[in-house]
Amino acid sequence: MTDPVTTGDPTPARTTMTCAYDAGAHHQRTAIDLVLPLFLRALDECAMPRRGDSFVFVDYGSATGFNSFVPVHHAVSTVRRRSGPETPLCVVHNDQPDNDFSTLFRQIIASPGTYGREPLVFAFAVGRSFFGPVVPPGFASIGWSANAVHWLSAPPHPVEGDLWFRRPADSVDTAFGRRARGDWVTFLEHRARELRPGGQLVVTMVEADENGAAGADHFLDRLRDVVRERLASGALRPQEVARMHVPLYYRSEREIRAPFESPDLAARFVLAEYQHGTLPDPLWAAFEQSGDAEAFARAHVAWQRAFSEHALFSVLDGDRSPEKGRALADEIYEELRQRVADAPEGACCTWRLALLRMIRK
Numbered sequence: 001m002t003d004p005v006t007t008g009d010p011t012p013a014r015t016t017m018t019c020a021y022d023a024g025a026h027h028q029r030t031a032i033d034l035v036l037p038l039f040l041r042a043l044d045e046c047a048m049p050r051r052g053d054s055f056v057f058v059d060y061g062s063a064t065g066f067n068s069f070v071p072v073h074h075a076v077s078t079v080r081r082r083s084g085p086e087t088p089l090c091v092v093h094n095d096q097p098d099n100d101f102s103t104l105f106r107q108i109i110a111s112p113g114t115y116g117r118e119p120l121v122f123a124f125a126v127g128r129s130f131f132g133p134v135v136p137p138g139f140a141s142i143g144w145s146a147n148a149v150h151w152l153s154a155p156p157h158p159v160e161g162d163l164w165f166r167r168p169a170d171s172v173d174t175a176f177g178r179r180a181r182g183d184w185v186t187f188l189e190h191r192a193r194e195l196r197p198g199g200q201l202v203v204t205m206v207e208a209d210e211n212g213a214a215g216a217d218h219f220l221d222r223l224r225d226v227v228r229e230r231l232a233s234g235a236l237r238p239q240e241v242a243r244m245h246v247p248l249y250y251r252s253e254r255e256i257r258a259p260f261e262s263p264d265l266a267a268r269f270v271l272a273e274y275q276h277g278t279l280p281d282p283l284w285a286a287f288e289q290s291g292d293a294e295a296f297a298r299a300h301v302a303w304q305r306a307f308s309e310h311a312l313f314s315v316l317d318g319d320r321s322p323e324k325g326r327a328l329a330d331e332i333y334e335e336l337r338q339r340v341a342d343a344p345e346g347a348c349c350t351w352r353l354a355l356l357r358m359i360r361k
């Protein structure tokens with residue numbers, strides 16, 4: 001039987017871009033710790049495959065996979081306990097087509113915490129949006145989606161003067177809110193089709209309260225200020241800054257529950273658990289212990305860069321070479337790092353989370 005592994009570092013990758021996500025993703029790992037109890041209940045309750053069939057774990061929004069190792073290890077040990085050593089496990093990592101799947105597979109082969117050396121456990125990847133079909137109908141035994149569904153399929157319109165759409169109170173209707181509503185329904189409809197009867201889906205995402213606040217809505221403010229200054233100095237062009245957008249939207253509890261009021265979805269998919277979580281800033285906690293503002297600033301910027309760089313810097317004008325684009329990003333994130341080191345107060349990010357467990361009837 002396998003012991004769940006909770007330690008180990010991401011395998012260093014060939015380029016800074018490829019290892020950046022896992023090296024910086026401390027907040028995401030903390031969110032995963034919070035949703036694990038729901039996942040363990042899902043594993044204990046979900047239908048096991050018939051003799052000879054495989055148990056299928058689908059990881060929706062995997063990034064480069066390291067943060068999925070702990071839930072996969074739990075899946076392996078539970079399937080071994082409930083179904084025996086002969087049941088094969090398929091682990092399907094899903095992300096956008098331009099995700100760094102090479103790093104994902106290298107980590108599955110080589111990372112100290114990998115599940116990749118478990119007997120009869122097979123890794124697969126599907127590079128397409130989870131707002132469409134990812135696996136065949138009735139294929140998945142269990143679905144897992146951590147820190148991913150608050151990314152929209154696309155922003156409905158540009159947002160002037162900011163790097164993301166800061167949502168208003170829950171009572172205010174917006175194009176972003178409508179897009180988020182449609183995306184969530186689409187996500188759930190596809191998962192309801194893909195899960196086997198008796199299958200379960202566990203999701204964690206950032207949640208907004210009734211005032212629209214998710215706890216750390218200032219998280220991009222300093223980066224936005226640096227970008228504005230580079231626009232004023234001419235280092236960035238107006239059309240580039242207009243395209244720079246991190247397409248996040250934090251749904252309220254009402255918005256998260258709404259699709260389950262549809263009799264059609266409710267007939268197939270039950271929202272069995274909805275918990276609210278508070279995700280304390282793990283980097284801030286380390287800073288409070290050490291008092292090391294430089295280390296905090298480095299870790300804070302590594303986290304920010306890992307999730308924002310692609311959205312912000314892949315939209316630079318085509319006449320900039322990838323090297324020039326990278327150099328510009330390096331310079332902007334370095335400026336951010338210095339500012340955070342000089343004034344760490346205000347960079348602490350404590351988020352509200354929604355922790356969900358759903359059952360396919």
Ligand SMILES: C[S@@+](CC[C@H](N)C(=O)[O-])C[C@H]1O[C@@H](n2cnc3c(N)ncnc32)[C@H](O)[C@@H]1O
Nearest residue numbers: 028061062063067095096129130146147148151
């Ligand atoms: C913050 S990362 C979370 C990664 C990992 N699950 C974790 O918890 O650390 C969000 C991931 O979701 C992916 N993602 C966002 N929108 C997606 C979509 N429509 N389809 C598939 N993946 C998506 C992003 O590409 C990114 O890799």
